[in-house]
Amino acid sequence: MKNNSVPLSQTQLGIYLECLCMGKGAYNRHYLYVIDDRIDRKKLAAAFEETIKANPSMNVRIGEENGEPYQYIPDDIGECKQAVLEMSEDEWQKTLPDLIAEPLNLIGGRLFRIILVKTEKSKYVLRVTHHVIFDGSSHNKIFADVSAAYNGHTLTPEQ
Numbered sequence: 544m545k546n547n548s549v550p551l552s553q554t555q556l557g558i559y560l561e562c563l564c565m566g567k568g569a570y571n572r573h574y575l576y577v578i579d580d581r582i583d584r585k586k587l588a589a590a591f592e593e594t595i596k597a598n599p600s601m602n603v604r605i606g607e608e609n610g611e612p613y614q615y616i617p618d619d620i621g622e623c624k625q626a627v628l629e630m631s632e633d634e635w636q637k638t639l640p641d642l643i644a645e646p647l648n649l650i651g652g653r654l655f656r657i658i659l660v661k662t663e664k665s666k667y668v669l670r671v672t673h674h675v676i677f678d679g680s681s682h683n684k685i686f687a688d689v690s691a692a693y694n695g696h697t698l699t700p701e702q
Contacts, residue, residue: 547615547616548615549614549615549616549685550611551605551614551675555675556612558570562675565702566646567647567649570675572672572677573643573670574672575639575667576668576670576672578668579669584627584666585627586601587668587693588625588659590689590690591623591657591689591692592623592625593688594685594689594692594695595620595700598685598700599699599700601655602617602620602653603616603676604651605675606651626659627660628661629660629662630662631663632662632665635667639669644670645671649673654676654677655670655672655676656670657671
């Protein structure tokens with residue numbers, strides 16, 4: 544196990560085991576938002592990046608050793624860049640099901656994905672998160688931080 548690792552909670556362990564039985568996409572939660580046209584996508588992407596850096600829980604990874612899962616935050620979380628795409632509305636509607644269906648990498652991978660898309664019709668944010676690290680109460684905290692960062696406030700890192 545990694546030096547900074549801890550066991551999964553009982554709830555996380557249950558989710559993890561169900562994911563092994565049900566398949567890679569189990570417990571991936573998909574949220575699609577249509578955002579106001581006045582929102583600057585690059586500024587919003589930067590706000591997500593700041594939020595990710597300030598909330599270590601968003602950087603939790605799952606490892607496994609001798610069949611035992613554990614959670615850890617990598618020493619180097621790497622870049623937190625979000626995809627910022629532009630395409631036609633038709634392309635978006637054809638692409639969206641594949642983006643939703645693409646599983647997150649449960650072992651060792653980032654357990655969320657954020658994609659910002661602009662079409663001639665609308666702007667969208669697709670957020671895919673894994674329930675093993677992201678629950679309902681996390682949702683409110685993360686979006687409060689994204690809003691604060693977008694509006695130029697400095698985020699206080701989670702301890």
